Amino acid sequence: MSRWEPDARGRLLRAALELFAEHGYESTTTAQIAERAGLTKTTLFRLFSDKREIxxxxxxxxxxxxxxxxxxxxxxxxxxxxxxxxxxxxxxxxxxxxxxxxxxxxxxxxxxxxxxxxxxxxxxxxxxxxxxxxxxxxxxxxxxxxxxxxxxxxxxxxxxxxxxxxxxxxxxxxxxxxxxxxxxxxxxxxxx
Amino acid sequence: MSRWEPDARGRLLRAALELFAEHGYESTTTAQIAERAGLTKTTLFRLFSDKREIxxxxxxxxxxxxxxxxxxxxxxxxxxxxxxxxxxxxxxxxxxxxxxxxxxxxxxxxxxxxxxxxxxxxxxxxxxxxxxxxxxxxxxxxxxxxxxxxxxxxxxxxxxxxxxxxxxxxxxxxxxxxxxxxxxxxxxxxxx
DNA sequence: AGTCTGACGGCACTGAGTAACATCACTATA
DNA sequence: TATAGTGATGTTACTCAGTGCCGTCAGACT
Structure with a gap:
């Protein structure tokens, strides 16, 4: 069993699109996205250069x-x-x-x-x-x-x-x- | 004598261009610009919608x-x-x-x-x-x-x-x- | 068994931008 | 001349994007 769930990038992507659709882009924070994906803000910014790039x-x-x-x-x-x-x-x-x-x-x-x-x-x-x-x-x-x-x-x-x-x-x-x-x-x- | 020096916008503009030329855009903070113009960050953002618009x-x-x-x-x-x-x-x-x-x-x-x-x-x-x-x-x-x-x-x-x-x-x-x-x-x- | 690597977390920080409220010269009106 | 605005600015405290540094640990490699 590996240490982390696979496909971190995909999980962030799906989490982000869900949240953007629910509450809009601006009122969704990067921390919220990371949390729903079971990750942290740090990892989000390692995989995407900024919030817009998601x-x-x-x-x-x-x-x-x-x-x-x-x-x-x-x-x-x-x-x-x-x-x-x-x-x-x-x-x-x-x-x-x-x-x-x-x-x-x-x-x-x-x-x-x-x-x-x-x-x-x-x-x-x-x-x-x-x-x-x-x-x-x-x-x-x-x-x-x-x-x-x-x-x-x-x-x-x-x-x-x-x-x-x-x-x-x-x-x-x-x-x-x-x-x-x-x-x-x-x-x-x-x-x- | 009026309470403030005139042409706040112009002063901010000149201060910003000076600082950008001296230290580059990214390493100049909005607080520095405002300070050189004899104003505060708040006033800067009242006159320009964001740093780029300067x-x-x-x-x-x-x-x-x-x-x-x-x-x-x-x-x-x-x-x-x-x-x-x-x-x-x-x-x-x-x-x-x-x-x-x-x-x-x-x-x-x-x-x-x-x-x-x-x-x-x-x-x-x-x-x-x-x-x-x-x-x-x-x-x-x-x-x-x-x-x-x-x-x-x-x-x-x-x-x-x-x-x-x-x-x-x-x-x-x-x-x-x-x-x-x-x-x-x-x-x-x-x-x- | 020991070592290394790479993907992640934790934490503290900077700086843009916002919001609410205070100040006070100037102006208008009584 | 007193009084009540008005509007441009300051003050303070906040949120949040994005960065930097270091710690952790499973799996791979030797």
Whole structure:
């Protein structure tokens, strides 16, 4: 018999989400989270860099995903196709469980300015990751930046629709639809 | 003779920037700032909502500026021209003193993750403000979003070049140059 | 059997931010 | 001229996120 129950991180995660849903993010203390998980504050801060990161723990993998999507695209793919490959792999990783989690998390997130700020930061990190990945594939500097904005915007727009809907369609299809909308908008708008 | 020295806010601001430049943002406490300004921590937090806002106090006016730029554009202006009008007014407000301030602030900002996060949030707020202003002028929803990304990106790219350079050219000229670059990039990239 | 390692607890601390109440020059009104 | 506000500041005491240091002990390793 081992000295401690396993999966400390998972227990903290579940405890935190329960408490956030019950009493809100701000009125839950880190000590309460640790206590419900059968641990102490010290351990919580060993496993999460700060309180906000408990909510966004999954987001860091996404950076690696966009990058991989761009890196794996066919040789000779156009800049636009490189970007699409990035957001395709990015959105492809979301299974249906993420939709349920999203429905719990989104209201908590909306109620806390602190969490909002972190969410925006994570979005920016994704944008920068996509921009860098595109730039590495020899896309022009301005093309890389503009395409990154477009792709990440499509991802977030698609995500919102996906979370709000109930259909069996995967996130990717919603995101690609948004990519098409934004592409059309940009074509119309940059000729004046 | 009045009971207190005037311009408490200004004194706090100057004290803070001095201390941040001397010892860095993180190792300066709010009590130290207040003390150098001849005030107390309480007053500091009455005048600034948190420690980060001391650095970004000027940013909130910018939101009003972009909005005004879009609102004031000619009737019959194209979506692209509406956006350009927004960033033109936005960047037009920066005088040479802002460049000096920027040179002091930028290294401080780069050294602190906390300030970085707030900076990204302010950028996002600007983007959202531009997007909403465009949408109010009957721009299509996707056009408004994509144009807002493009405009704010141009603003930040232009700002970086301006701060790094010494010429007499105003910020606006750098920003408009970036707008042109990004417009060309988007034209190339959205036809594949 | 002895030693090391790594995951956790305990404890005391710093510093941001909040809340409630006190102070007192100045102002307005009687 | 007395009196009653008003508003910007101070004082004190508090909560809570996050850090640092050290102690503990089961299991692994030799």
């Amino acid at each position: 909510v966004f723990q999954a987001q860091d993998e996404l950076v690696a995903l966009v990058k991989r999507g761009v890196d794996e695209a066919d040789v000779g793919a156009s800049p636009f196709e490189l970007m699409v490959s990035g957001v395709r792999v990015l959105s492809g990783a979301h299974v249906d469980e993420h939709r349920r989690t999203g429905r719990i998390l989104d209201p908590i997130l909306a109620a806390s300015p602190e969490l909002n700020e972190r969410a925006v930061f994570k979005r920016f990190a994704l944008t920068v990751a996509l921009e860098k990945a595109l730039f590495n594939r020899l896309v022009d500097r301005w093309e890389a930046g503009a395409l990154a904005d477009l792709g990440i915007r499509a991802y977030y727009l698609g995500y919102d629709v996906w979370v709000a809907s109930d259909g069996p369609a995967p996130l990717t299809s919603y995101v690609l639809e948004q990519v098409t909308h934004l592409q059309g908008a940009m074509q119309r708008v940059t000729n004046s | 650095v970004f106090q000027a940013q909130d006016e910018l939101v009003a500026l972009v909005k005004r730029g879009v609102d004031e554009a000619d009737v019959g202006a194209s979506p692209f021209e509406l956006m350009v009008s927004g960033v033109r007014v936005l960047s037009g407000a920066h005088v040479d003193e802002h460049r000096r301030t920027g040179r002091i602030l930028d290294p401080i900002l780069a050294a602190s993750p906390e300030l970085n996060e707030r900076a990204v949030f302010k950028r996002f707020a600007l983007t959202v403000a531009l997007e909403k202003a465009l949408f109010n002028r009957l721009v299509d929803r996707w056009e408004a979003g994509a144009l807002a990304d493009l405009g704010i990106r141009a603003y930040y790219l232009g700002y970086d070049v301006w701060v790094a350079s010494d010429g007499p050219a105003p910020l606006t000229s750098y920003v408009l140059e970036q707008v042109t670059h990004l417009q060309g990039a988007m034209q190339r990239v959205t036809n594949s």
